[in-house]
Amino acid sequence: MLKTLLKQVKEYKLASFLTPLFMVLEVICEMIIPILMAKIVDDGIGFNNPNGGSMGVIFRVGAMMIVIALLGLFAGLGGAYYGSQASTGFAKNLRKAMFDNIQTFSFANIDKFSTSGLVTRLTTDVTNIQNAYMMTLRMAMRAPASLIIAMVAAFTISPRLASIYLVAVLFLSVLMVIIMNTATKYFKQVFEKYDKLNESVQENVSAIRVVKAYVREEYENDKFKKAALNIYHMFVKAEKNLVMISPVMSGTVYICILLVSWFGAHMIVSNELTTGGLMSLLTYCMTILMNLMMLGMIFVMLTMAQASGKRIAEVIEEKATITNKDGAVKEVKDGSISFEHVDFAYNTTSEEPVLKDINLDIKSGETIGIIGGTGSAKSSLVNLISRLYDVTKGSIKVGGVDVRDYDMETLRDQVSVVLQKNVLFSGTILDNLRWGDKNATEEECKRACRMACADEFIERMPDGYNTEIEQSGTNVSGGQRQRLCIARALLKKPKILILDDSTSAVDTATDAKIRKAFAEEIPGTTKLIIAQRISSVQNCDRIIVMDDGCVNGFGTHEELLKTNEIYREVYESQTGASGDADFDQAG
Missing domain, CATH: 3.40.50.300 (P-loop containing nucleotide triphosphate hydrolases)
Structure with missing residues (x-):
């Protein structure tokens, strides 16, 4: 499936390469900021300097922070621009590949997929893939890179306190895998329900004159409502499995902050950690866990996209049941x-x-x-x-x-x-x-x-x-x-x-x-x-x-x-x- 879909990236390969590159650059800039903040607190303000603060350090480090922040802003804009170009171009190519192949289909191929099913694949399914591709290029690169760099920086400052983050990350990762496996089967069923919904809409609109002639508006409304409710119930079932991710992650974040603050305060008193170091660790704590939550969102989107991707690949890979032979005859002699x-x-x-x-x-x-x-x-x-x-x-x-x-x-x-x-x-x-x-x-x-x-x-x-x-x-x-x-x-x-x-x-x-x-x-x-x-x-x-x-x-x-x-x-x-x-x- 992936091989079939990724073939359609085509002319957007450069944009697809530049997007994660810019996102990694943005992450590096963001990760440097807490280190510079710690330097301002420790050396500029002078919490750990017996000779007091230094305005020179504050101005010099502050100027560096501004430059790095601007560089990060530029990297973020570049990632957004190229990410949008790559994802929308990828979606365009997917639609074209499907539509081109549909034109070769025999009536038997059309009967296999149904008209409403093909419409869903060309619209809803491609939109899901487009969103997932955008998220993958930007967040799926940014979040792991940010998480890893923040974890390395945290271990550099204090291995003991950083171990709290490591335990939290492992716990949340296992939880997300369990929840996502349960939710996946529901997302696969949702798109089959979309086919039924589109079929109802297509049939009703194309035959609206008959509907009105027989005063069947109420019946058609009920039929559409049932199709829409089926999709609603399937999404509710899937979301019920995902609903625990956010509160558990939030709870884990607060526990980590409390633990780091508690143990960090004791380490400052015993001169094992500086005040600026604790501030950096708390910043990294938020960075690590927020990016873990972002990965959770990516997994949800990728789960939906996986179901859509299979449906799109089926259409692109479908072989027409009626094809030309080699050396096909190019002239019809008469009408017998x-x-x-x-x-x-x-x-x-x-x-x-x-x-x-x-x-x-x-x-x-x-x-x-x-x-x-x-x-x-x-x-x-x-x-x-x-x-x-x-x-x-x-x-x-x-x-x-x-x-x-x-x-x-x-x-x-x-x-x-x-x-x-x-x-x-x-x-x-x-x-x-x-x-x-x-x-x-x-x-x-x-x-x-x-x-x-x-x-x-x-x-x-x-x-x-x-x-x-x-x-x-x-x-x-x-x-x-x-x-x-x-x-x-x-x-x-x-x-x-x-x-x-x-x-x-x-x-x-x-x-x-x-x-x-x-x-x-x-x-x-x-x-x-x-x-x-x-x-x-x-x-x-x-x-x-x-x-x-x-x-x-x-x-x-x-x-x-x-x-x-x-x-x-x-x-x-x-x-x-x-x-x-x-x-x-x-x-």
């Missing part, structure tokens, strides 16, 4: 599609595959309709063509070549998919359309919109093609969003066009216009149209009837009416020729 004994399961451990023994042969330029009941695996079937998932068994060929042998960018450029869930991004309509082809001219965009019947509503908008689309396309209707997504897919000029129930929100007249435009404008493109309406597919060259992950029928509209019971019953129900059959009712 062949399924050869294809099985597919989303989970390799599943007992039953989603698709079972699919055999299809589709010619380039054909228009193929795909119909079937809910859960019949229509979307799963077309997702395999552009290799969004890999087959479990068998093979799929596009243009006569197995899709696993293609360069993925080449394949997906030639297999344009309008997914079931239509997504638009914030920006203008032209910006969204150019996702299909970033170099497309405005005229090319308009032509694609005419084919998708999107031009009619775009031209009625005040700014036309420069109209701003809000995030997720919330300022356009479902049918308008579908037509814009179809136009975007057409701009790729693909050899295969897949419409996954992409005209469900469009009226039948517009649906017919879109199909007519496809037939006239892109006759050489293979078109696969998933639909629930028979009218959307009955004029296709051939129609696939899916049922429970299998191909129940494959033929023309007329052939299926004669030979396929499911197709015939649904056709009769939708045209009013028969009872109430539907795709979700078996024939």
